Amino acid sequence: MSTIKNPDALFRKVQKATHYCGGELNSVIKNPDEVQIRYAFAFPDTYEVGMSHLGMKILYHVLNQREDTYCERVFAPWLDMEEEMKKQDVPLFTNETLTPVKEFDFLGITLQYEMCYSNILNMLSLAKIPLLAKDRTEDDPFVNGGGPCAYNPEPLADFFDFFTMGEGEEVIGELMDAFKEWKKEGGTREDYLRKIARIEGIYVPSLYDVEYNEDGTIKSMTPNCPEAPKKVRKRIISDLDAVSYPDKFIVPFSDIVHDRSNIEVFRGCIRGCRFCQAGMIYRPVREKSADTLLKDACSLIESTGYEEMGLSSLSTSDYTQLEALTDKLLEVTEKEKVSLSLPSLRVDNFSLDLMERVQKVRKSGLTFAPEAGSQRMRDVINKNVSEEDLIKSATLAFEGGWNGVKLYFMIGLPYEECSDIAGIADLAHKVVDCFYESEKTNKRRGVNVTLSVASFVPKPHTPFQWARQDSMDELYEKQLFLKNEIRSRKVKYNYHQNDISVLEGVFARGDRKLSAVLLRAHELGCKLDGWNECFDLEKWKKAFSDCGIDMAFYTRERDYDEVLPWDFVDIGVSRDFMKNENEKAKQAATTPNCREKCSGCGAASLCKTKKGCVCFEQ
Amino acid sequence: MNSNYYLRYERDERVKYVSHLDFVRVFGRAIRRAHIPVAYSEGFNPHPLLGFALPLSVGYTSECEIIEIALSEEIAPDELQERLNAVLPDGIKILSAHEGKSNMKKLDIAVYNVFPEKTPSGIAAFLSMKEILIDKKTKSGIKECDIRPDIKDIKVTLGKIEMTLSAGSRNNLKPEVVIAAMNKYMDGYESGECSYHRKQIYDIDMNVI
Numbered sequence: 001m002s003t004i005k006n007p008d009a010l011f012r013k014v015q016k017a018t019h020y021c022g023g024e025l026n027s028v029i030k031n032p033d034e035v036q037i038r039y040a041f042a043f044p045d046t047y048e049v050g051m052s053h054l055g056m057k058i059l060y061h062v063l064n065q066r067e068d069t070y071c072e073r074v075f076a077p078w079l080d081m082e083e084e085m086k087k088q089d090v091p092l093f094t095n096e097t098l099t100p101v102k103e104f105d106f107l108g109i110t111l112q113y114e115m116c117y118s119n120i121l122n123m124l125s126l127a128k129i130p131l132l133a134k135d136r137t138e139d140d141p142f143v144n145g146g147g148p149c150a151y152n153p154e155p156l157a158d159f160f161d162f163f164t165m166g167e168g169e170e171v172i173g174e175l176m177d178a179f180k181e182w183k184k185e186g187g188t189r190e191d192y193l194r195k196i197a198r199i200e201g202i203y204v205p206s207l208y209d210v211e212y213n214e215d216g217t218i219k220s221m222t223p224n225c226p227e228a229p230k231k232v233r234k235r236i237i238s239d240l241d242a243v244s245y246p247d248k249f250i251v252p253f254s255d256i257v258h259d260r261s262n263i264e265v266f267r268g269c270i271r272g273c274r275f276c277q278a279g280m281i282y283r284p285v286r287e288k289s290a291d292t293l294l295k296d297a298c299s300l301i302e303s304t305g306y307e308e309m310g311l312s313s314l315s316t317s318d319y320t321q322l323e324a325l326t327d328k329l330l331e332v333t334e335k336e337k338v339s340l341s342l343p344s345l346r347v348d349n350f351s352l353d354l355m356e357r358v359q360k361v362r363k364s365g366l367t368f369a370p371e372a373g374s375q376r377m378r379d380v381i382n383k384n385v386s387e388e389d390l391i392k393s394a395t396l397a398f399e400g401g402w403n404g405v406k407l408y409f410m411i412g413l414p415y416e417e418c419s420d421i422a423g424i425a426d427l428a429h430k431v432v433d434c435f436y437e438s439e440k441t442n443k444r445r446g447v448n449v450t451l452s453v454a455s456f457v458p459k460p461h462t463p464f465q466w467a468r469q470d471s472m473d474e475l476y477e478k479q480l481f482l483k484n485e486i487r488s489r490k491v492k493y494n495y496h497q498n499d500i501s502v503l504e505g506v507f508a509r510g511d512r513k514l515s516a517v518l519l520r521a522h523e524l525g526c527k528l529d530g531w532n533e534c535f536d537l538e539k540w541k542k543a544f545s546d547c548g549i550d551m552a553f554y555t556r557e558r559d560y561d562e563v564l565p566w567d568f569v570d571i572g573v574s575r576d577f578m579k580n581e582n583e584k585a586k587q588a589a590t591t592p593n594c595r596e597k598c599s600g601c602g603a604a605s606l607c608k609t610k611k612g613c614v615c616f617e618q
Numbered sequence: 619m620n621s622n623y624y625l626r627y628e629r630d631e632r633v634k635y636v637s638h639l640d641f642v643r644v645f646g647r648a649i650r651r652a653h654i655p656v657a658y659s660e661g662f663n664p665h666p667l668l669g670f671a672l673p674l675s676v677g678y679t680s681e682c683e684i685i686e687i688a689l690s691e692e693i694a695p696d697e698l699q700e701r702l703n704a705v706l707p708d709g710i711k712i713l714s715a716h717e718g719k720s721n722m723k724k725l726d727i728a729v730y731n732v733f734p735e736k737t738p739s740g741i742a743a744f745l746s747m748k749e750i751l752i753d754k755k756t757k758s759g760i761k762e763c764d765i766r767p768d769i770k771d772i773k774v775t776l777g778k779i780e781m782t783l784s785a786g787s788r789n790n791l792k793p794e795v796v797i798a799a800m801n802k803y804m805d806g807y808e809s810g811e812c813s814y815h816r817k818q819i820y821d822i823d824m825n826v827i
Contacts, residue, residue, distance in 0.1 A: 008811070008813075009811065011635055011677075012677060012811065017635035017676070018635050018636055018637075018640070021635055023632045023633065023707065023708060023709060024707065025644075025647075025707040251644075251647060253633075253635075253636045253640045253641075253644060253707075254636075254637070254640050255640070255643075302651065303651070304647065304651070305646075305647030305648060305649075305650035305651040305705075306647065307647075307650075336650070337650075337658075337664075
């Protein structure tokens, strides 16, 4: 193995060299000659985005705890770095030891959102690794994908050697053990892939054949070897108190998106919103104990010196020991001058007391997510919050000294009517009114209500996975309609680019045929699509038309009896549950949350221990 | 009452791409990890009371950096040095710690070692120029200015150019600007890529700061 030659020649030429040169506090330094496995962990977006991601920190920690393995990081280079790498003929390399990624045993790529797919191809190409898995040889690493988008990996099937479904802490170790065995046995690449296909949670796309019907839908997907299971079941960590959590976070030199330490309060969400993929794929809810969290927090404060600590989960106010945790945490954080940040507050159990204790000094913005404007629509999506809840929480916040709130909504939801969209504006006006109607608010400063409106994207493994997605024109019309409904100057309206939403929807529910489109889009120069200055819809449109593929095929409504590209992935939640939820959505009927009443989704069967799991609470 | 200290430290190759602004944050976090009882500013966003002598340009290394720090409790300078060195990222090292204030406000001159790809010859002729005009970017556009008065001395040995230059808030000349001027005015000279190292800082009478 060798490191790249003359790195200074590159670093001198780019704006943010510390994004590539390593050496940050708590980055892991090992002697590469003393390990048996080298694992390059890639985040297919820029450093400031990737370094903010918790999953990468966890797996970096878990892999580097093994003496036989050295895990290093790699990110998508920014435009200036890519240009220099091409000019100087330097292949993609890791931050820790500046070693070309091609020389590693594994290249693990985390799949957080669909719009990073073009970056994956670009990074493979910069690494000089063949883009197509079938073209790789003994000289190339195994390319492994994981994360939320792996739950429908089919659009990426041609580019990956295998995918990992679900939480990675345990399965990644099994993959490393299997690698050492395989090395000892001296087999071929295919031998390794067949070997790991037997591990629960592993999907090797080349071991499956897909047949299509005449209309382009899937006829069948069948394993072509005995090692490959018909269904791939996701992995979970049953006992979050027992699994190792990083005691150190790498502290970047430069500012990043979320520059703070984080403790992970629980996984999963009790709520069951029908549009939400995270709420389904991370089932069942498993909590960490307050004691473990306090221990995690203390280690991170000590090892990083971070000024801020985040509590992360899908809905932090649903944590059963929240009060005990914040009591103990605040004792520590106040002493160490660390501020706590609490994202994901719900409008129905918002505690002003908690917010005031957490944000002692600065009263910055508060965010609530009613998601839909009318009660009918909130029942359709099973959001289970009422207008009364929102007005009550907003009033509390305003009376507590806040004078701005941000409200998250979606448009383009299934079964949506004009009145539902108008309801978004109505609700915003009512929030403005409640500020002026209360006698205890500070009127001198006025009030700001910011509407952040995203376009709904149907996602695999949700009750809305069969739904039709609105076209760009329809979404545009709805955005305009909403804009005209807003009459108060206190309401600010932000909306999401709808062309990106449609493309995201196509890849979210795509099949293997889309690999060709990704390849073509890469040839046309698509990359860094999450960045406005880089995204170019025209190039994407050309890639689709060059491949003779119609985006509308992927945004259409699907029948219950159609074989969906992701049907082979078993997330532990039954298809009957999904179907039933979709039917209830049509009737605007709600489903109670997991803590109120179990709806028998099936996820309980994933747990090996009852401790901390919502399915077994009394 | 706060107690004042100043620290001399070095920044080597491993942290040479860390900008000054980022370095301030790196230092602030090291102080927290070391549980140094630093004094904070008053106000809504209290920040630790730190003072830096002369910001180091991105890409430079140095063995003569100075930071002033105010503590709310007294600590033995040696202990301060030890505790910080235990938690600082690799590449940043406290060389010595002292009580009181430094003379950084009197800073006037800095010495740099520049390592070019090609050693220049004929530096005497360059130094004998009455004016050395270079284009300087300012807010209002490009302005021609004379850097000769800010060059105190240049010595050339094999593979190394030692420059003594004006430094500080009044007149500050960066060695890379001198290299650009050498490339421009010295016939046939091409420095190639250079590395820059700050060797020492002085007051106007050449007393080490």
